[in-house]
Amino acid sequence: MSNERFVKACTLSDVPEEGVLGVEVGDTPLAIVRSEGEVYAVSDICSHAEVNLSEGEVDEGTIECWLHGSCFDLGSGKPINPPATKPIPTYNIRIDGDDVLVSLDDTTTS
Structure with missing residues (x-):
């Protein structure tokens, strides 16, 4: 059984189709992204230039x-x-009704 704690990041209806919504959960900036029918939660900060990814484009499973x-x-x-x-x-997510729940445990594997 997982010990992950999920917290509400936003509502699914706030996330555009093939788009992104920038949110903060606690002190963590997140990009909640919908692409090709899936919902993802990633850091909202680019690893190269430290700017908000939520201001970028979403296309075919990428931002x-x-x-x-x-x-x-x-x-x-x-x-x-x-x-x-x-x-x-x-980050791992769960959809509960219209709520997008995120676990702030970093799940990046590399």
Whole structure:
């Protein structure tokens, strides 16, 4: 049984289809992303330039940093192209009705 604690990040209806919503849960900036029918929670901070990823574009399971164009895989947090070389943290989520719940335990595996 998991000891993860889930907290409400936002409502699902606030997250655009094929889009992103930037939120803060406690002191943690998160990007709640909907892409290809899935919902993801990733760090809202680019690992390369420390700008908000929630201001970038979402496309086919990725989010693109608006500043330098690095794309990150939403499932793993891994960068797909330079200049970013480090992954961003990803977080487990649960959907409960219209609530998006996030565990703040960093689940990035690399």
